[in-house]
Amino acid sequence: MMNLHLGRRACMHLLEMLRARPIPGSAVYLGLTRRCPLTCRHCSTNSLLGSEEHDADLFLGFAGTFTEEDHPEFVLMSGGEALLRPRLVRDIARRVRTAGTRSYLVSGMFFARKGKIPPLLREAIDEVDHFAASLDVFHEEEVPRSAVLDVLSLLADEGKDVSLQLVGMSEDDPYLAEATADVRDRLSDRVPMLVGLVGPTGRAAEWMPDRRTLTHLPLAATVDPCGVAAWPIVTFDGTVIACCNQAVVDQGRNAPEHLKLGHSATDSWQTIRSRTRTSATLRAVRTLGSRMVSQEAGISPPADQCAACYELSATSPRQKAVELVERPGFPAMELGVQHVLASGGAVGFVRQYGSKRYADLVTLGYRPEEQPCAV
Structure with missing residues (x-):
């Protein structure tokens, strides 16, 4: 079995990361940039190509404080579009690996429109332990689904751990039923999918009503633990927040x-x-x-x-x-x-905070006898 500290990539199925979700401090998010070349109508961060981007050392320097004795199990890099900073993604993945942290990157797949992975982006993708692609009806207005799946198929064929993030308008959204079936067929059930629902944030707030009840009620509150205040996030300007909302x-x-x-x-x-x-x-x-x-x-x-x-x-x-x-x-x-939150596992967490109907899709491609492994 490979030692992570030798500097080579380790296997990392989506399920492993989600299982750690309730554990405080087991992971950290890095919002590397708010910039993005896509203009998806539902973008939760309201990102544009001219959006804010701050000094790389706010993230690389912070990653450099990880030590073998004290480090998060996972670091998750996102944006905006994190692959607009491929050298930063690459350098963070390399740096955290020396401490024993595994890395995860999510991309809107803007580059897939050209049918190939540019060399610098490929280097960044090769360095991270898990690569995730966003796919939904809004992304498909700008990047064809077939192009996204072609890239993921290529990476999966090479042994890369990959996954998909999908969102729909509701549990009964016909897009989710059609898209998840197509992905399962095209990728032969090798690639897990994390399915959620669009919320009224970012650009979606312009056209999607906020259905939350915000009035103060004289009703007795019940115990309702928050499962998303466990992983801090380094925001675009370096401020560290306890909540990923x-x-x-x-x-x-x-x-x-x-x-x-x-x-x-x-x-x-x-x-x-x-x-x-x-x-x-x-x-x-x-x-x-x-x-x-x-x-x-x-x-x-x-x-x-x-x-x-x-x-x-x-x-x-x-x-x-x-x-x-x-x-x-x-x-x-x-x-x-x-313990209760952890006992529900990854599927339980997704049912609570994502899609109940499609929660089991996070298990696709998981083979316990092969985890963890090296390539």
Whole structure:
């Protein structure tokens, strides 16, 4: 079996990464750029070719703080279009591998329109441990599905771990039924698919109604652990946020105080991981849910968990969060919630935060007897 520290690529099925999703600090996102050559109508980051892009060392320098003794299991690179910075992708993948971290890259596949992978992009793709492509009805307006699948087929034939990210308008969207069936046929069930639903963020907010209930209700909150406050994200300007909700990411330095963990220019991975794991507010939200924390603080919370979370930067709920985590039974409850979330596995996580109908597609191509492996 290969040692990751020898500098060669390791196998990394999508399932392995998703299984770690509930574990605080087990991975970190890097938003390498907001720039993108595509103009998809649903783009959650509202990216354009002229969008913001910051110094590469905000990301490469931060990756350089990973050590063999203290590093995330996974680093996920995205944009915008991260492959507009192929040298940065390549260098990050190489650097984190020396610490024992595996790398994941997602692309909108703009280059596939020309029927080939340019050499510099190919070098970046070869360096990462897992390559994911975005595919949906909006991307297909700009990049043909056949071109995307041709690239993925080529990479899979060479032994590369690849996957697809798809989104649809609803569980019953005929596009999802047709596209997933086509992908399974074209790629012979070798490639896993992570299927989600379009939300009213970014450009989609211009035409998609927000169906959340934001009114404050006098209803008793129930325990509803947050499963997406476990992996920090280094946003486009280097601000590190505890939540990957795009509405929060877009605020950067202006995000709610309890969701800001620091800045990649001044804080190491070790500092960010410690803050992720020890913040009383984050621990309470991951274990009880934001609505329960608000109610414990004497606040009538919004019915929507994300909206309720925004209000937790006020003094009273943050003080209440400290009291909650210091209660004698809280650590056992915290571990119990993590165990329950982890026991649901990758499929359980996708059913909760993505598509219930297509959640099982994340298992395609997984062969336990071959994981982990080397190529």
